[in-house]
Amino acid sequence: MPRGESDHFSIFADGIIIQHVGAVREPPDGVYFHGNSKKMTDAIGEVVNTSTTEIVGQCRRNGRPPAFGSFIQVGVEICRIGVVYNVETTSIDPNRRPSALGLSEEQLQRSYPQLSSLLRSQFQALLIGWLSDNRFVYGLPQTPPSLHAQVQPCRDEVIRCISRDLGFLRLIYASGKSATEDLLLGVCRSIIEAHERKRTEAVRVGKAVSELYRDDYDTLKRFITRLESWL
Amino acid sequence: MVVNRENHSHNLGVITAGSLAEGLEMRLDPAYAVEQVRAGKFVVVEGSEFDFFSMITDVCLDASSGAILRDPPRRSSLLDDVLAGDHTYATISLKPMLMLQRGVAGERFDREEHLRPVKSIPVHFSTVREAGKDDVNRVFGEESVTQTRFFNLGAPLDMDNVEVCLDLDRFIERSNGIFGKTGTGKTFLTRLVLAGLIRSHKAVNLIFDMHSEYGWETRAESGPGKDAFVKGLKNLFPGKVLICTLDPDSARQRNVSFDLEVQIPLNEIEVEDIAPLQEELNLHPTAIETAYILRNLFKKNWLKKLLDTDPAEMKEQAEQWGANKESLAALYRKLRAVRDLPFVVDKTETKAEGEITLTASIRRIIEELRGGRHVDLEFGRVSGMLAYLLVANLISRRIHHEWVKDAEKYMATQKLEDRPRPLLITIEEAHKFLNPAAARQTIFGVIARELRKYFVSLLVVDQRPSGIDDEILSQLGTRITALLNDEKDIQAVFTGVSGASALRNVLATLDTKQQALILGHATPMPVVVKTRTYGLDFYRAMGWESKEEKSLRLGRITAGLPE
Ligand SMILES: Nc1ncnc2c1ncn2[C@@H]1O[C@H](COP(=O)(O)OP(=O)(O)O)[C@@H](O)[C@H]1O
Numbered sequence: 001m002p003r004g005e006s007d008h009f010s011i012f013a014d015g016i017i018i019q020h021v022g023a024v025r026e027p028p029d030g031v032y033f034h035g036n037s038k039k040m041t042d043a044i045g046e047v048v049n050t051s052t053t054e055i056v057g058q059c060r061r062n063g064r065p066p067a068f069g070s071f072i073q074v075g076v077e078i079c080r081i082g083v084v085y086n087v088e089t090t091s092i093d094p095n096r097r098p099s100a101l102g103l104s105e106e107q108l109q110r111s112y113p114q115l116s117s118l119l120r121s122q123f124q125a126l127l128i129g130w131l132s133d134n135r136f137v138y139g140l141p142q143t144p145p146s147l148h149a150q151v152q153p154c155r156d157e158v159i160r161c162i163s164r165d166l167g168f169l170r171l172i173y174a175s176g177k178s179a180t181e182d183l184l185l186g187v188c189r190s191i192i193e194a195h196e197r198k199r200t201e202a203v204r205v206g207k208a209v210s211e212l213y214r215d216d217y218d219t220l221k222r223f224i225t226r227l228e229s230w231l
Numbered sequence: 232m233v234v235n236r237e238n239h240s241h242n243l244g245v246i247t248a249g250s251l252a253e254g255l256e257m258r259l260d261p262a263y264a265v266e267q268v269r270a271g272k273f274v275v276v277e278g279s280e281f282d283f284f285s286m287i288t289d290v291c292l293d294a295s296s297g298a299i300l301r302d303p304p305r306r307s308s309l310l311d312d313v314l315a316g317d318h319t320y321a322t323i324s325l326k327p328m329l330m331l332q333r334g335v336a337g338e339r340f341d342r343e344e345h346l347r348p349v350k351s352i353p354v355h356f357s358t359v360r361e362a363g364k365d366d367v368n369r370v371f372g373e374e375s376v377t378q379t380r381f382f383n384l385g386a387p388l389d390m391d392n393v394e395v396c397l398d399l400d401r402f403i404e405r406s407n408g409i410f411g412k413t414g415t416g417k418t419f420l421t422r423l424v425l426a427g428l429i430r431s432h433k434a435v436n437l438i439f440d441m442h443s444e445y446g447w448e449t450r451a452e453s454g455p456g457k458d459a460f461v462k463g464l465k466n467l468f469p470g471k472v473l474i475c476t477l478d479p480d481s482a483r484q485r486n487v488s489f490d491l492e493v494q495i496p497l498n499e500i501e502v503e504d505i506a507p508l509q510e511e512l513n514l515h516p517t518a519i520e521t522a523y524i525l526r527n528l529f530k531k532n533w534l535k536k537l538l539d540t541d542p543a544e545m546k547e548q549a550e551q552w553g554a555n556k557e558s559l560a561a562l563y564r565k566l567r568a569v570r571d572l573p574f575v576v577d578k579t580e581t582k583a584e585g586e587i588t589l590t591a592s593i594r595r596i597i598e599e600l601r602g603g604r605h606v607d608l609e610f611g612r613v614s615g616m617l618a619y620l621l622v623a624n625l626i627s628r629r630i631h632h633e634w635v636k637d638a639e640k641y642m643a644t645q646k647l648e649d650r651p652r653p654l655l656i657t658i659e660e661a662h663k664f665l666n667p668a669a670a671r672q673t674i675f676g677v678i679a680r681e682l683r684k685y686f687v688s689l690l691v692v693d694q695r696p697s698g699i700d701d702e703i704l705s706q707l708g709t710r711i712t713a714l715l716n717d718e719k720d721i722q723a724v725f726t727g728v729s730g731a732s733a734l735r736n737v738l739a740t741l742d743t744k745q746q747a748l749i750l751g752h753a754t755p756m757p758v759v760v761k762t763r764t765y766g767l768d769f770y771r772a773m774g775w776e777s778k779e780e781k782s783l784r785l786g787r788i789t790a791g792l793p794e
C-alpha cells in the first residue's frame with residue numbers, strides 16, 4: 001500500500017488503481033480519487049490520435065460518448081487531463097457515407113440491428129494539464145499521451161482537485177476552438193456538478209470567468225445568466 | 232466587523248491611490264461587506280517604513296466598467312455575487328493622521344518623539360488593517376498607566392474594550408468645546424470630562440449649571456438606564472465639590488443640600504454686567520450710554536435709583552440727569568426684568584447665617600477654588616437665559632479679576648507656590664456669550680482670547696456652534712463633538728482646522744447618541760469614540776462606593792482585615 005492507510009480505493013498520479021480492503025472511511029486530504037479496480041470497464045474510449053495539445057479518442061463499441069465540456073483523464077505513468085470539445089459519429093468505412101433512411105428509431109433498430117457496429121463515435125479533447133505528485137498542474141504536457149491509451153472520465157474527486165485553481169480556464173478560452181463560450185460553459189458546469197455546495201462554487205467559477213471577459217460585460221452577463229439557469 | 236463572505240482576513244484592503252492633500256484610497260477586500268465599514272473607524276495602513284494611523288472618512292461604491300452600471304445585475308443573482316468585490320467594489324477614503332516608524336515598539340516607543348504628523352503617504356498596495364488595542368494605546372496613552380494624565384473618554388468604533396484617552400495636561404492648556412445637537416449626550420460628556428478633571432487634580436472647575444444637572448443626581452432620558460437617576464459630581468466627589476445655588480427652594484424640593492446660596496444685591500450690579508445682556512434684552516447702545524451716565528451720578532446705586540424711578544416722572548428725571556428720555560425709559564423698562572429675577576435682591580440681606588453679600592459669596596467661591604475644590608452653581612428653576620447670562624458673566628468677571636491678580640503675582644515672584652491653579656469655567660448655551668457681538672462684551676470673549684495667560688480657560692457646551700464667533704472657535708484647543716446636522720454648525724466646529732473636509736462626513740454620520748468626534752490639542756489625532764457609559768462602572772472607576780460597600784470596607788479596617 002504505497003500511500004494512505006485505509007482508503008477504499010485510490011488512484012495516484014501515475015494512474016495506478018489500488019483497491020484497499022478494509023473499512024470504508026473518508027480519505028485523507030490530497031489527491032485521492034476512488035477508482036474502479038476494473039479499469040477497462042471504466043474507460044470510455046481509446047486514444048486514436050494524439051498530440052501535445054489534444055487527443056482524439058474513439059468510444060468503446062456501444063459505449064456512450066463523453067459529454068461536451070466534461071473532463072477526461074488518460075495515461076498511466078503521467079495522467080493527463082483534458083476537456084471534451086467535440087464529439088462526432090461517422091461511418092467506420094471511409095468510403096461508405098451514411099445517407100438518410102427516413103425511419104423512426106424503433107424501425108431503424110428492427111431493420112438495421114447491425115447499424116451500430118458500422119458506426120463509430122469519436123471525441124476530441126483539449127489537453128489542459130496533468131496530475132503530478134498529487135497535484136494538478138495546468139499547461140500542456142511535454143509529451144503527448146500514448147496512442148491506444150485508455151481514456152477515462154474524471155471522477156468528482158479528481159475534478160475537485162483540478163478545479164482548485166481555475167487558471168486553466170484561460171487555456172480553454174484562448175484555445176481558438178469554435179464555440180469557446182459554450183465549451184467554457186460546459187466545463188464550468190462539470191466543475192460545479194462535482195461540488196457539494198453548488199451555489200458557492202458557481203460564484204467562484206463565475207469570478208474566474210469574469211476575469212476572462214473583463215472587457216466584455218455583455219458576454220459575461222449572458223454567460224453567468226446561462227450558468228445560473230442550471231443551478 | 233462582521234464578515235459576510237468566506238476567506239476572512241484581518242486586512243481590510245489595499246491602498247490603490249492617494250495624495251498627501253486628498254488622503255488615501257483603499258480598495259475594500261471582497262471578504263468585507265461594505266455596509267460594515269463605518270466612517271470614523273480607526274485603521275492602520277502598513278507602509279514599507281511607516282505605519283500610518285488613519286481614519287475612514289468616506290465609503291464609495293465603484294465598478295470596473297460603466298457597462299455594468301448601465302445594465303446592472305439583479306440583486307442577489309449569481310451575476311451580482313460574481314461581480315461583487317472584483318468588478319463592483321467599494322473604495323474607502325482614508326485620512327492618514329499620524330505616522331510611526333515601523334518596528335518602534337515596547338520600551339523604545341515614546342509618544343512625543345515617535346508619533347509624527349503625516350508628511351508622506353504609504354507605498355502602493357500597502358495593506359490596511361483594523362487598528363488593535365496596542366495601536367490605540369500607543370496613540371492615545373493609557374489611563375491605567377498614568378492615571379492623572381490620561382482620562383479614558385470612550386472606545387473607538389467597533390472596539391469595545393479599548394480606551395481612547397484625553398491628555399488632560401494638554402486639555403487644560405486651552406479653552407475647549409463640547410458640541411452636539413440636543414439629546415446627543417453633551418451633558419453626559421461634560422460630566423465625564425469634569426469628573427476626569429476632578430479626579431486628576433489638574434484644574435479646578437467652576438460650572439454654571441443652568442439645568443442643575445452636574446452637581447446632584449439627575450434623570451437619564453433614554454438608554455438602558457432610562458429614567459434612572461445618574462449621579463452628579465457631588466455624589467462622586469463629595470469632599471471636592473461645592474454646591475452653590477441661586478434657588479435654594481428648588482434644592483430643598485429636590486431634597487438635596489447646598490453649601491452656599493448666592494444672591495445678587497442690586498447695588499452690586501455694574502454696568503459692565505448689563506452690557507452683555509444687550510442682545511437678550513434688546514437694548515440699544517444708547518441705553519448703555521445712559522446707564523453709564525447714571526453710574527457716574529449714583530455710583531453703586533445706579534440701578535436701584537433707575538428702577539425706583541416712577542415711570543410717570545421719567546421725563547423730568549431724564550432732564551435732571553442729563554439723559555435721553557427715550558433711552559432712559561427703555562433702560563428702565565428692560566432692566567425691570569433684572570430686578571424680577573428671584574435671586575436679585577434690593578439690598579444686602581441679613582439672615583440667620585449672617586450677612587449674605589455677593590462679595591462675600593464670591594470671596595467664598597474664590598477661596599474654595601484656590602483651595603482646589605470645584606464649584607457647581609445651580610440655577611434651580613431660574614432657567615431663563617437672562618439669569619444665566621447675567622450671573623455667569625457677573626461672577627466670572629469678578630473671579631477672572633482675582634486670577635489675573637494671582638497670575639501677575641506669580642509672574643513677579645516666579646515661585647511655584649504662587650502659581651495659580653488652572654481654572655476651567657464651564658458655560659452652556661455658549662453661543663449666547665460668544666456670538667460675534669457678545670464676545671466683545673462678555674468676560675468669556677476675553678478669557679477665550681487671552682489663551683490661558685492668566686490660568687483661566689473655558690469649557691463651552693453648545694448645540695449651536697455656528698453662533699459662536701469664528702475667532703473664538705479657532706482658539707478652542709480640543710473640540711468634542713457629538714452629532715450635528717446643520718451644515719453651518721458642522722462647518723463651525725472645524726473652524727481653524729486644516730484638512731477638515733474629510734472629517735465633515737465623519738461628523739455627519741455619527742450615531743445620535745453617545746458617539747463623539749474628538750479633535751484637537753488633547754488627542755494626537757482626531758478620533759471617533761463611543762462615549763464611555765456614565766453609570767455604575769464609571770462611578771466605581773472614580774472611586775465611588777455604595778453605602779454597603781463602604782460600611783463593609785470600614786468594618787474590615789476596624790477588624791484589622793485587609794481592605
Ligand atoms: N455617556 C453616556 N452614558 C450614558 N448615557 C448617555 C451617555 N451619553 C448620552 N446618554 C443618554 O442620552 C441622553 C441624552 O444625553 P444628554 O447629555 O442629556 O444630551 P444633551 O445634553 O446633548 O441634550 C441621556 O439622558 C442618556 O440617557
Ligand SMILES: [Mg+2]
Pocket residue numbers: 414417418
Ligand atoms: Mg444637556
